[in-house]
Amino acid sequence: MTERALTAIGFDADDTLWQNEQFYRLTEERFAALLARHGATGDIGRRLFEAETRNLQLYGFGIKGFTLSMIETAIEVTEGRVDAAVIREILDAGRELLAHPVETLPFAREAIERLSGSYRIILITKGDLFDQERKLAASGLGDLFDAVEIVSDKSPDTYRRIFARHADGPERAAMVGNSLKSDIVPVLEAGGYGIHVPHPLTWSYEHVEPPHGASRFHEIADLAALPDLVRGLSG
Known part of the structure; x- marks a missing residue:
């Protein structure tokens, strides 16, 4: 039986799954x-x-x-x-x-539910531990993840470590997020797939040029398109 190209999907949280x-x-x-x-x-x-x-x-x-x-x-x-x-x-x-209420973004739950069971679903978010835990609990999405990683920053080594711990390594994983700097570029450098979901508001610190020349870089308009893209990449 041929190995699937993708076995794990990482999700950013802020401005990918909920407003921030x-x-x-x-x-x-x-x-x-x-x-x-x-x-x-x-x-x-x-x-x-x-x-x-x-x-x-x-x-x-x-x-x-x-x-x-x-x-x-x-x-x-x-x-x-x-x-x-x-x-x-x-x-x-x-x-x-x-203390602000959590507002999930369109198609967040539906996208995760459609991928769950077929892929390891991992939340990878950076920021304050208590605040990220609060937002995850308030989002109602917590039970959909196979693993949750709250990190101080996102680097290629961060993704290598997380995808090796919870899945089959970065080469068989994709990271989904709104920040090119944090969610996409470092996972590409780690050997994984980067799926960019732009948000109309992104902090200036997170701005970098899109890596259009990278073969594992993909961009979608919103999370509704994610399940079909992932299945297409899985082979």
Whole structure:
């Protein structure tokens, strides 16, 4: 019997299975409004992005690091004169993000259910452990996964390790996600398939050029097209 080319499917979570970035954008708008007398919205946003990027090595990805970066930015743009009431509002905004209801994206459940049983289904998401666990539980999708991996970052070694642990290695696995930088490029480098599902909102940090020359790179408009694509790749 011929071996199937694909035996495992990895799924990103944020902005692949459920909404995420839109809530950050709304919080950034609220943050910029708090500091409106200290700078234009675009300038405040740029300073915040610089702080987030600078702090990734210390805080990692997620809402807690984002909240700390907002506080740092508020201190910087006000030259240390930020009011305690503003800090309190920033902390409130961070807490609201951590408690926000989960909104699953169209076709997420249907796509996973159609692939389940025929493939190992693995959730591979990065960010704060507590927040990712909360969102997974609230999504109602948790029982559909054969394994869940919450990681600090996504690299080729991350995918090699996860797909070797839970499946037949990256060469016989595909990763599905909205971020070219985190979900697609590193899994291609690890020898797997990368299936890009673009989201209209993607954090600037995650922007890279699409790897159109890679033979294992594929792009679909939404998750409705995923089961047929995977079965076509499986051989």
